[in-house]
Amino acid sequence: MFCYQCQETAKGTGCTVRGVCGKTSDVANLQDLLLFILKGIAHYRVQLRALDAVDHSADRFILDGLFMTITNANFDKQRFVEKIKEAIKLREQLKQTFLDKGGKTEKITFEGAFWTANTLEEMESKAGFVGVLSTENEDIRSLREMLTYGMKGMAAYTEHAYNLGHENPSIYEFIDRGLVATTLPLSADQLVQMVLECGKNGVDAMALLDKANTDTYGNPEITKVDIGVRKNPGILISGHDLRDLYELLEQTEGTGVDVYTHSEMLPAHYYPAFKKYKHFAGNYGNSWWRQVYEFQHFNGPMLFTTNCIVPPHPDANYKDRVYTTGSAGFPGFKHIERKPGQPKDFSEIIEHAKRCPAPEAIETGSIIGGFAHNQVFALADKVVEAVKSGAIRKFFVMAGCDGRMKGREYYTEFAQKLPKDTVILTAGCAKYRYNKLPLGDINGIPRVLDAGQCNDSYSLAVIALKLKEIFRVKDINELPIVYNIAWYEQKAVIVLLALLYLGVKNIHLGPTLPGFLSPNVAKVLVEKFGIAGITTADDDLKFFLEN
Ligand code: FS2
Ligand code: SF4
Numbered sequence: 001m002f003c004y005q006c007q008e009t010a011k012g013t014g015c016t017v018r019g020v021c022g023k024t025s026d027v028a029n030l031q032d033l034l035l036f037i038l039k040g041i042a043h044y045r046v047q048l049r050a051l052d053a054v055d056h057s058a059d060r061f062i063l064d065g066l067f068m069t070i071t072n073a074n075f076d077k078q079r080f081v082e083k084i085k086e087a088i089k090l091r092e093q094l095k096q097t098f099l100d101k102g103g104k105t106e107k108i109t110f111e112g113a114f115w116t117a118n119t120l121e122e123m124e125s126k127a128g129f130v131g132v133l134s135t136e137n138e139d140i141r142s143l144r145e146m147l148t149y150g151m152k153g154m155a156a157y158t159e160h161a162y163n164l165g166h167e168n169p170s171i172y173e174f175i176d177r178g179l180v181a182t183t184l185p186l187s188a189d190q191l192v193q194m195v196l197e198c199g200k201n202g203v204d205a206m207a208l209l210d211k212a213n214t215d216t217y218g219n220p221e222i223t224k225v226d227i228g229v230r231k232n233p234g235i236l237i238s239g240h241d242l243r244d245l246y247e248l249l250e251q252t253e254g255t256g257v258d259v260y261t262h263s264e265m266l267p268a269h270y271y272p273a274f275k276k277y278k279h280f281a282g283n284y285g286n287s288w289w290r291q292v293y294e295f296q297h298f299n300g301p302m303l304f305t306t307n308c309i310v311p312p313h314p315d316a317n318y319k320d321r322v323y324t325t326g327s328a329g330f331p332g333f334k335h336i337e338r339k340p341g342q343p344k345d346f347s348e349i350i351e352h353a354k355r356c357p358a359p360e361a362i363e364t365g366s367i368i369g370g371f372a373h374n375q376v377f378a379l380a381d382k383v384v385e386a387v388k389s390g391a392i393r394k395f396f397v398m399a400g401c402d403g404r405m406k407g408r409e410y411y412t413e414f415a416q417k418l419p420k421d422t423v424i425l426t427a428g429c430a431k432y433r434y435n436k437l438p439l440g441d442i443n444g445i446p447r448v449l450d451a452g453q454c455n456d457s458y459s460l461a462v463i464a465l466k467l468k469e470i471f472r473v474k475d476i477n478e479l480p481i482v483y484n485i486a487w488y489e490q491k492a493v494i495v496l497l498a499l500l501y502l503g504v505k506n507i508h509l510g511p512t513l514p515g516f517l518s519p520n521v522a523k524v525l526v527e528k529f530g531i532a533g534i535t536t537a538d539d540d541l542k543f544f545l546e547n
Contacts, residue, residue, distance in 0.1 A: 001028035022311035029127035040112030042179035044094035066155035067327035071489035072308035076329035142518035143191035153494030166212035199501030206458035218272035219374035226282030239305030267452035270370035287402035287432035369450035401488030407511035428454030510534035
């Protein structure tokens with residue numbers, strides 16, 4: 001195996017024996033093989049589109065296939081084997097349509113467009129040779145992988161929107177072209193162009209998901225979220241999929257079982273549609289990697305709707321209480337699928353919860369969030385006045401992900417040391433590094449404004465664009481906004497590419513720069529976009545406040 005797609009990659013260069021995330025070598029290789037076949041599918045779709053004959057049978061399949069390979073989403077070997085078989089079947093159907101339309105297979109030379117397997121042995125003997133290292137030139141490899149990771153993140157956001165009935169065909173078109181681009185002898189410049197186009201499509205995907213979420217569940221609003229526990233048994237829901245949460249809330253209503261959020265599901269509390277459920281009890285715990293401690297105390301079942309899953313310790317007391325759905329999976333966890341046209345059936349989890357004691361409190365009190373674009377616009381006068389009067393000197397966008405590395409303590413220290421006339425704009429699970437600190441407010445505006453999940457970084461960009469309009473500056477970079485972003489997995493890659501597409505410069509990225517950036521590609525990012533790493537909280541603060 002070779003994988004360097006996330007921030008915690010071994011030695012900052014690549015996991016080669018087993019993932020730091022817990023991904024086994026056989027699963028890593030099968031993920032590569034799935035991507036190989038998806039690229040083959042994409043070749044036919046690009047050709048079929050040129051013949052005006054592409055159908056939508058594979059849209060959702062491609063999104064799901066990419067999503068399954070995101071860090072910490074799916075560790076289940078059997079699911080990958082099945083997915084590869086389905087992918088081969090689907091590809092053969094597309095190939096047949098292509099031939100029926102008079103297409104010539106000589107036009108497609110990429111091996112993933114015709115290589116096939118019937119057994120696990122055949123799959124495994126191929127899987128080790130189609131991964132990242134099959135591209136020899138390190139710069140081309142770096143660009144191909146950056147494009148792939150951006151598309152994985154984009155696929156995740158697009159899938160959540162799809163689940164709510166919102167689609168944008170141009171995103172599918174881009175993903176097909178992007179997947180094909182990773183298989184062609186393109187120059188570094190051509191790949192850089194594809195990466196930038198990926199950023200544009202990332203903006204579109206986040207806008208699509210924003211519309212899907214807000215059209216369906218209303219605009220997030222300022223909300224106080226309880227972080228303690230109640231006396232009923234509970235179900236803990238994690239991940240990002242709001243439709244799954246909605247269906248769980250509907251099915252648990254009146255059952256005596258409460259629902260709590262964990263990690264990236266916290267922002268669901270900000271949506272008006274979910275507030276009507278009296279048993280939607282609060283948020284339990286912190287960001288994803290703390291699950292191994294926090295789940296030990298929850299007592300009830302947990303449901304993962306997406307990443308981030310941490311493999312449980314062999315003697316973890318909660319191992320037999322974890323369920324997955326959607327693209328998530330883990331061997332031994334029960335997986336719940338949607339039957340076409342129906343809500344997911346969560347009755348088994350609900351019955352399971354009823355047999356469990358109530359959660360044990362690990363925290364008490366509450367936190368405040370709900371500062372997505374609509375809510376911030378409602379406060380615009382107050383915010384603008386605070387900026388004009390000097391009460392707010394600078395905004396610090398500290399969005400992105402959290403992770404296990406000790407170096408991430410930097411973000412807590414940085415937030416603590418920020419002067420009192422600064423405001424943090426956040427989204428994603430990075431917020432757990434400082435969202436419980438007593439940072440106070442400025443004229444009633446909290447100093448940590450949480451817009452939501454990582455995809456709600458879109459909201460932060462919309463807010464920046466609005467401020468640009470209000471303050472009549474020509475360039476978004478003239479605003480008093482600093483970007484100090486924490487990354488971990490591939491959704492942060494698409495958020496970064498989206499910000500670059502929107503013209504944001506001088507983004508600081510930590511706790512370490514991506515292992516998948518070759519020195520030359522890193523140089524391009526530094527020279528063209530002013531991307532930089534982080535140093536110490538004190539030095540960075542000094543720099544940000546002086547520049
Ligand atoms: Fe955090 Fe994990 Fe949201 Fe990432 S919960 S690192 O998935 O996508 O952020
Ligand atoms: Fe390693 Fe990250 Fe890949 Fe897991 S996802 S194998 S930790 S690089």
